[in-house]
Amino acid sequence: MTFEYAPAPESTSIVDIRPSYGLFIDGEFRDSIDGDTIKTINPATEEVLSEVVAAGPRDVAAAVEAARRAYQTVWGTMPGTERAKYLYRIARIIQERSRELAVLETIDNGKPIRESRDVDLPLVAAHFFYYAGWADKLSYAGFGPHPRPLGVAAQVIPWNFPLLMLAWKIAPALACGNTVVLKPAETTPLTALVFAEICQQADLPPGVVNIITGAGETGRHLVEHPDVDKIAFTGSTEVGRQIARAAAGTRKRLTLELGGKAANIVFDDAPLDQAVEGIVNGIFFNQGHVCCAGSRLLVQESIHDELLTALKRRISLLRLGDPLDKNTDIGAINSAAQLERIRALSEIGELEGAERWSAPCPLPDRGFWFPPTVFTGVSQAHRIAREEIFGPVLSVLTFRTPEEAVAKANNTPYGLSAGIWTEKGSRILWMADRLRAGVVWANTFNKFDPSSPFGGYKESGYGREGGRHGLEAYLAV
């Protein structure tokens, strides 16, 4: 007997996508002055959802000007208790509209509704609530008696967690008294534009939050604008380098959250079934479009075969398909370009001699899809063990001793996250002291909380987001 789950699609009637959107500048949606247009599509169906602006340099200048004015006249001088009220209001409206935002995120991004509903949206609201609480307590944050905001923050965010990355950027910036110009990713602009509506709904003073859409060129105009005091970027290491070069020699403060190639390290005494869940969650959560994804599985050689058998059995159960179906585990790859990159690197993995295994799941005819894939027999020399694939592809390597595990885990230009699976508490602490990664998870993976700082070592970037530490990036300290 087989238990077939009937389709259980989440209704889309709650979202109202306009045929086109302007730019959100100075509290209102405006037509572009010198921009172009780009189309945003549903990656699960390839249908065009809406047309948005690719903002030009004059659009960018108008947004920065509005942010500067709001900083000088309203937001920068407003007492923290008052700023907090706006942030709490925004957080509550996000909760009230969370189903709408979750559905829209899934349509525009391709991630499963279960994830946008149960992970993204609760974290988005939690981030605003958390930083609302800090707004009137900055004197007690450990940055001096009266820490000052920086001014205008230029924020550029990626497409993997569109609304969550917006929250990570905007909530601390506003709590500290800065105003922002934020550019969402070109493939996922829609939830940011609904967030602009939420700012209006919350009566946020005009110019405090400005949302300009566009691709890399718009982002470049934004971060190079001379009246920007602070740049916050989350995205690829390659673009991060360009931004660092552009900001060099200017007064602009810079925080970067870039790529990763995290090691998920499993010892022979690990709780096996939960380790399997953690590995699956580590690499297949959000189709592997996670900068801190556990894309390198380092398994103690003595349990390699047993673990791989259990892992493949579990991966075979993953349900790939319609992201709006409440039972879907793996959604669509966000774009044709990203799918191409995943395919290319996977082919290189095969050419280099690693053994490829993909889950035996049928792929839909339309849209961008990639089956959950595991490469075994991978060595440190293989490109799939070194380069960020940013897709549902796991590379499996082995180790013999804790020392070797640490050496291999650290043998990467990145250093965003790592996972340790063992029943020995002392070994967890020993490993965590030696792993050069911003986040080290023990017997879990991909856990996020607004009170916990997040950020990278080495080429994974600098600065921390979240927690008390996240305030520092938006204060003149």
Place this chain on the structure above:
Amino acid sequence: MTATTPLPAVADLVNMPEAWRTLLHGLPSVDQVGAEQRAAMLATRSIKTTSKAWALDLAIRMVDLTTLEGADTPGKVRALCAKARRPDPTDPHCPQVAAVCVYPSMVSTAAAYLAGTGIKVASVATAFPSGQAPLEVKLADTRAAVAAGADEIDMVIDRGAFLAGRYSEVFDQIAAVKQACGNAHLKVILETGELATLDNVRRASWLAMVAGADFIKTSTGKVQPAATLPVTLVMLEAVRDFRERTGRQVGVKPAGGIRTAKDALRYLVLVNETAGPDWLDPAWFRFGASSLLNDLLMQRAKLATGHYSGHDYVTLD
């Protein structure tokens, strides 16, 4: 150096008390936080329309309709048996339940009413629910129930001995009861609410399976918490792993505290995505429950007719 002693065979190993400790504590541990998360995630599965209809009927077929009260009388048991045969008197297509579960003294009554229906008579035994009686008493209890016509025996393990680390004693008792069962199927109640940790649940599951259990069962229903999703998850992992190692399939029965159709569907999802579809059969998965059946019937009628019939339209027995 002394001469090397030959390695003991597995059969000898299990007869050595300290070997049980090595064996059970050598099982992969269970991370409670992770197990709870997995169970919670599976509880979000959305079972609708055709799959819901299929699952509700399956759940009815998996019910061990139970009455285990000091106040049980032949009249009460007779009513329960009638309910087991025709759960929904208005719908001839409604399936029968799997079994009726009673105390040993009620077995002959139940057997008489269920003769020829295919519905099994299950009896609790071995000084249920505490299991705190001499082995001879437990065996006599079991033999009496089997002699009275029980097809299935639901025994309790000696939790005191298990928690004290006397694993071989628990093993010997289960093996002895299994022998006393003859052809009757043996369900071993672990009483997970008293074992407290998921590591203990996994160890007790293995101990029971090696000793010959045909089913492992969570609870007596007399101790809180009774069946929970994380506990059942760990037991389903245990039967899955045990079949992989030994080739022998063992059933699972959560019992106690499962009252709604929604709960039952969550358990079926757990079975489907943990042990696998081979266990989606009344021969391999059961619900120990009393009030669950009526909610299953109400949801079944709702799905067929589009409206709730109300509590007065399901029989109270």
